[in-house]
Amino acid sequence: MAPQLLDRRAFLQVSALAGGGVMIGTYLGPVSEALAQTPAAFSPNAFITIAANGTITLIAKNPEVGQGVKTMLPMILAEELEADWKTVKIVQGDLDPEAYGPQSAGGSQSTPVNWDPLRQAGAVGRHMLIAAAAATWDVPAGELQARLGRVHHAASNRSAGYGELAARAATLTPPDPKTVALKDPKDYTIIGKATPGIDNRAIVTGTLTFSSDFTVPGMLWAQYEKAPAYGAEVATANLDEVRAMPGVRHAFILKGDGDIQSLVGGVAIVADSWWQAKAARDRLQVTWQDHPTMRQSSASFDQQAEALFKAPPAFSITNVGDVEGALSSATKTVEGTYSYPFIAHAPLEPQNALAHWHDGKMEIWAPSQTPARGRQMVAKSLGIDEAAITFHLLHGGGGFGRRLYNDSVVEAAAIARQIDRPVKLQWTREDDMRHDIYRPGGYHRLRAGVDAAGRIVAWHGHFVSYGEGERFAPSANLPATEFPAGYVAHFGLGASLIPLGVPTGALRAPRSNSVAFVYQSFLDELAHAAGKDPVQFRLDLLSATRQLPEGINNDGFDGARMHAVVKTAAEMAGWGRAVPKGTGLGIACYYSHRGYFAEVAEVIVDADKGVRVAKVWVAGDVGRQIINPSGAEQQMQGSVIDGLGELMAQEITYENGAAVQDNFNRFPLVRMREAPPVIESKFVLSDNAPSGLGEPALPPILPAVTNAIFAATGERIRSLPLRKHGYYWA
Amino acid sequence: MAYTLTVNGRTTTVEVPADMPLLWVLRDVLELRGTKYGCGISACGACTVHLNGRAVRACQTKVSAADGASIMTIEGLSPDGTHPLQQAWQDVDVPQCGYCQAGQIMSAAALLAQTPKPTDEDIDRAMNGNLCRCATYLRIRQAIHKAAAMTATTTVQQAAANRPGQDQE
Numbered sequence: 001m002a003p004q005l006l007d008r009r010a011f012l013q014v015s016a017l018a019g020g021g022v023m024i025g026t027y028l029g030p031v032s033e034a035l036a037q038t039p040a041a042f043s044p045n046a047f048i049t050i051a052a053n054g055t056i057t058l059i060a061k062n063p064e065v066g067q068g069v070k071t072m073l074p075m076i077l078a079e080e081l082e083a084d085w086k087t088v089k090i091v092q093g094d095l096d097p098e099a100y101g102p103q104s105a106g107g108s109q110s111t112p113v114n115w116d117p118l119r120q121a122g123a124v125g126r127h128m129l130i131a132a133a134a135a136t137w138d139v140p141a142g143e144l145q146a147r148l149g150r151v152h153h154a155a156s157n158r159s160a161g162y163g164e165l166a167a168r169a170a171t172l173t174p175p176d177p178k179t180v181a182l183k184d185p186k187d188y189t190i191i192g193k194a195t196p197g198i199d200n201r202a203i204v205t206g207t208l209t210f211s212s213d214f215t216v217p218g219m220l221w222a223q224y225e226k227a228p229a230y231g232a233e234v235a236t237a238n239l240d241e242v243r244a245m246p247g248v249r250h251a252f253i254l255k256g257d258g259d260i261q262s263l264v265g266g267v268a269i270v271a272d273s274w275w276q277a278k279a280a281r282d283r284l285q286v287t288w289q290d291h292p293t294m295r296q297s298s299a300s301f302d303q304q305a306e307a308l309f310k311a312p313p314a315f316s317i318t319n320v321g322d323v324e325g326a327l328s329s330a331t332k333t334v335e336g337t338y339s340y341p342f343i344a345h346a347p348l349e350p351q352n353a354l355a356h357w358h359d360g361k362m363e364i365w366a367p368s369q370t371p372a373r374g375r376q377m378v379a380k381s382l383g384i385d386e387a388a389i390t391f392h393l394l395h396g397g398g399g400f401g402r403r404l405y406n407d408s409v410v411e412a413a414a415i416a417r418q419i420d421r422p423v424k425l426q427w428t429r430e431d432d433m434r435h436d437i438y439r440p441g442g443y444h445r446l447r448a449g450v451d452a453a454g455r456i457v458a459w460h461g462h463f464v465s466y467g468e469g470e471r472f473a474p475s476a477n478l479p480a481t482e483f484p485a486g487y488v489a490h491f492g493l494g495a496s497l498i499p500l501g502v503p504t505g506a507l508r509a510p511r512s513n514s515v516a517f518v519y520q521s522f523l524d525e526l527a528h529a530a531g532k533d534p535v536q537f538r539l540d541l542l543s544a545t546r547q548l549p550e551g552i553n554n555d556g557f558d559g560a561r562m563h564a565v566v567k568t569a570a571e572m573a574g575w576g577r578a579v580p581k582g583t584g585l586g587i588a589c590y591y592s593h594r595g596y597f598a599e600v601a602e603v604i605v606d607a608d609k610g611v612r613v614a615k616v617w618v619a620g621d622v623g624r625q626i627i628n629p630s631g632a633e634q635q636m637q638g639s640v641i642d643g644l645g646e647l648m649a650q651e652i653t654y655e656n657g658a659a660v661q662d663n664f665n666r667f668p669l670v671r672m673r674e675a676p677p678v679i680e681s682k683f684v685l686s687d688n689a690p691s692g693l694g695e696p697a698l699p700p701i702l703p704a705v706t707n708a709i710f711a712a713t714g715e716r717i718r719s720l721p722l723r724k725h726g727y728y729w730a
Numbered sequence: 731m732a733y734t735l736t737v738n739g740r741t742t743t744v745e746v747p748a749d750m751p752l753l754w755v756l757r758d759v760l761e762l763r764g765t766k767y768g769c770g771i772s773a774c775g776a777c778t779v780h781l782n783g784r785a786v787r788a789c790q791t792k793v794s795a796a797d798g799a800s801i802m803t804i805e806g807l808s809p810d811g812t813h814p815l816q817q818a819w820q821d822v823d824v825p826q827c828g829y830c831q832a833g834q835i836m837s838a839a840a841l842l843a844q845t846p847k848p849t850d851e852d853i854d855r856a857m858n859g860n861l862c863r864c865a866t867y868l869r870i871r872q873a874i875h876k877a878a879a880m881t882a883t884t885t886v887q888q889a890a891a892n893r894p895g896q897d898q899e
């Protein structure tokens with residue numbers, strides 16, 4: 001561990017001297033040479049380096065894909081270090097979990113996982129700098145104060161910059177991070193302040209190096225043509241003709257590694273420029289071996305779901321009380337079948353990765369959300385030792401879960417393995433959309449009953465999803481704790497699975513982004529059946545104490561916190577006020593990724609089914625502290641508008657095993673004029689540890705809008721996308 | 731084929747196929763990578779540049795159609811990143827992932843050149859071809875208004891400064 005830390009320190013100095021940015025330091029030469037030439041610096045841990053000239057370099061440890069962690073995590077460090085935010089340098093850390101701890105971007109985990117460790121890391125640095133000053137001036141540490149990168153001694157009117165103290169601090173033993181005193185939140189000067197993204201200037205001047213912009217000397221460009229149906233291998237390809245195209249250096253066939261979420265078979269074309277590779281690919285003629293996935297289609301999925309609904313669920317997920325008995329004695333019962341399609345992530349920067357195989361080592365540059373997993377996948381797929389793989393993190397043009405999967409990283413490495421130069425694989429938009437790791441579709445048949453007092457007495461769900469036997473396909477499952485589990489005395493959920501040969505996975509707010517629509521719409525149906533106001537109905541339900549059956553672990557859901565955000569959102573929206581004909585207010589609430597969100601949408605529907613979301617009110621509880629209010633608002637607005645895109649028109653369908661939609665003309669995102677002009681948001685601060693915001697504001701917006709459409713028109717939307725029911729953005 | 735392009739004020743000749751899109755000439759040949767690839771079919775606006783002052787999608791502009799033309803990319807919008815839009819974008823903290831923003835700014839710049847004081851409707855119309863997957867739209871609109879206000883102030887100041895008979899300090 002110790003020598004590694006030394007390397008890390010040296011490396012940080014190299015990066016700091018090079019002015020940060022993309023870390024090509026290790027690529028250009030061994031770190032130790034640079035170390036010999038640099039003056040001593042103070043580095044209390046892997047995250048912080050203070051040079052003798054006072055330059056403070058902070059490591060942004062997690063991958064940045066637009067969720068703002070490259071700004072937000074260093075804010076936490078700088079706050080406790082008492083650094084001057086205006087002058088700190090922030091450098092993206094490469095993959096090095098031994099030094100930095102877990103490095104991933106997903107599940108809104110960056111805040112909860114790093115809140116304590118990074119505060120401690122910053123505080124350790126501050127304590128050591130104060131101790132260094134105390135020793136230098138021979139005064140008690142208690143008389144000293146750290147502020148904006150300097151330590152002050154008020155009594156003697158002395159002060160010293162961190163740079164001056166660095167050499168001495170470096171000789172001290174760091175205190176135990178677990179016991180070091182942290183700042184009182186009321187003294188925060190960085191945390192809680194709206195802080196613009198640290199890369200903004202580079203972004204608006206076109207100088208930020210996104211992954212697809214990153215190059216190394218001597219590199220080539222690759223395209224990779226895969227079977228439209230997932231997992232089929234190449235039968236024949238006109239490689240000679242392709243090789244004769246201008247600029248083409250290589251054209252070869254790769255076999256898949258047997259996992260459709262990793263490497264599938266295809267034809268690689270490597271050329272001097274991307275456009276030449278693309279032009280050659282346009283000439284490529286390839287036939288594919290027969291594969292069972294060629295026979296799957298959206299129509300066949302629908303048929304299988306219908307057949308499965310005719311029988312009871314194949315297996316039970318939870319079963320509490322006497323569901324059928326309670327249903328038959330309920331005052332009113334409601335039944336509905338809901339469904340939602342597969343959708344793609346479609347980050348604006350299509351997947352890409354650069355790989356270089358040299359001297360028995362694989363070097364990779366990519367914007368992975370899970371670089372550690374990417375390294376494992378490459379090692380496994382290509383049979384290389386993990387230790388021989390270096391992973392440099394680059395800035396990604398959007399993630400949304402897509403860059404959790406590293407399939408393009410494995411492809412780039414597999415292509416690089418065959419040639420002797422660095423090679424950048426850059427997918428087309430069509431590759432990206434037809435070879436996504438899709439949000440799985442699903443079907444729910446729900447039955448529930450209310451008693452004479454309007455309370456839900458029984459609830460039963462039959463979930464038809466995808467998978468094998470009782471094993472769900474990735475991100476196609478549903479936990480036994482899914483709300484309103486624990487709030488309904490007789491509660492059952494069972495599932496039946498359709499076999500699937502489509503890669504699936506997590507899309508921003510996985511599961512929640514689809515289940516919220518189903519459950520929160522059905523709750524609305526029940527409120528109306530019970531003759532109750534939809535807000536009051538939810539508040540009443542949440543007032544009870546949650547009771548989960550033995551053996552089922554609580555998912556952390558706290559009804560009181562949800563109750564508070566529902567109330568707040570309703571108040572913000574003026575819930576209950578009269579609205580013009582054709583306008584409706586809808587509410588929905590959802591708990592995911594430790595965040596509680598309630599949203600109200602005001603929706604106007606015209607006679608042609610043209611829809612406008614006039615305004616959205618968002619109330620959220622993500623704990624006691626919003627670290628960066630500007631980033632928080634961005635995530636909230638982004639989530640709401642993203643959800644509206646999923647709601648209105650996004651759908652991937654399959655024919656002969658292949659995705660039909662291949663670009664934004666057939667897979668529409670929300671455009672500016674379609675977005676709600678106003679999204680008003682409020683955080684309900686609760687005494688809980690801060691949690692993440694990349695996801696939890698998304699799920700409620702879909703049912704908030706469909707519930708509003710019901711309020712406006714009386715039409716209950718039970719399947720997505722909305723466009724299928726004749727709606728469009730007015 | 732050889733084509734002559736004036737990009738950000740510098741005239742160069744490129745030797746490329748006639749049907750090569752301007753986007754890839756900029757990115758691969760001239761190594762100006764501020765202009766992004768998002769869809770390749772004029773559906774996202776990430777590749778927006780100015781061709782003789784008009785906002786065009788570089789992914790669907792063949793290099794042959796740009797021969798002799800004057801092209802401006804995000805790198806040439808201002809010498810030092812101080813175009814009012816670049817300023818406003820930072821003040822409002824618009825970018826999330828940032829990938830679409832060069833295209834957004836180039837569309838907005840073309841709008842402001844034509845319509846210095848745009849209404850919300852003007853903005854919606856001019857920006858309709860620019861997708862933002864991170865959905866930064868509300869802040870984009872806010873930043874365009876802000877830049878328009880900044881431009882107006884600058885113009886008034888300049889006009890005042892240029893007024894004959896008035897002393898400057």
Ligand code: FES
Nearest residue numbers: 768769770775789
């Ligand atoms: S890349 Fe040109 S419009 Fe999308």
Ligand code: FES
Nearest residue numbers: 828830862863864
């Ligand atoms: S900021 Fe990410 S696509 Fe616009």
